[in-house]
Amino acid sequence: MELILRARRTYGVWRWRLRYWWLDTPAGRHAQLWAFALLVVATILQLVRIAVAAVVPPPPGTxxxxxxxxxxxxxxxxxxxxxxxxxxxxxxxxxPAAGEAPTVEDGQAVKHHFGTVWIEDEFILAWKVTGTVPIKSKGGKK
Incomplete structure (x- = not known):
């Protein structure tokens, strides 16, 4: 009974791995790399077979x-x-996309909307101009 349960669990794990092997997990990444390596080896072996078949003289009559x-x-x-x-x-x-600053009117009252409603007019309370600043890291302690 234990052997059947172990086989069933192993079957389930491998079925899940084969189904979701492309997910971003270390085991999935290893499975992808092994599958790619096996396909590369199979391709190389087939190319060697073709090259040998092309170089070796054919038997007489072919x-x-x-x-x-x-x-x-x-x-x-x-x-x-x-x-x-x-x-x-x-x-x-x-x-890089250039943002267009909307017009902000001083003294405009903030409207309160409760629930899910469709708003016809736009209202922006404030606008901050943000630029693109490259990220710099020194790699040491601050």
Missing amino acids: PRQAVYWWVVQLIILVVSAAISYAMRPKTEKPK
């Missing part, structure tokens, strides 16, 4: 044209990757 087509496809891949890299949209750095 057409030699397969190697040429493989090289042609590889060239097409490299050219299309270069074209897509050159044609990608260029992103511009965002410019």
